[in-house]
Amino acid sequence: MRDYEVVLIINPQIEDDQVPQVLEKVSRLVTERGGSLGEVNPWGRRKLAFPIRRHLEGNYVVAKAKMDPAHVKEIESQLRLSEDFLRHLVIKVD
16 A cells, blocks of 8 residues: 545536535545545635636645555546546655
């Protein structure tokens, strides 16, 4: 198990009160593969530096996770396919 930091930009069409439900999906993705999602730090709605899929803002969330490195690509693939996320970034923490 390794420590990772997961940065997500959630689609702005998702209401602020629905963000915890979207984060529950991410938590389920990680825990189904034997990992765990730790501290979740929502940054809130922010303006994007450039338009992504014609959106000018997004809900930023940073979370800490512990997971097996073999499952990182699979989790990234699921995040990429989901319409709930504009962008994501998974960073290994040393």
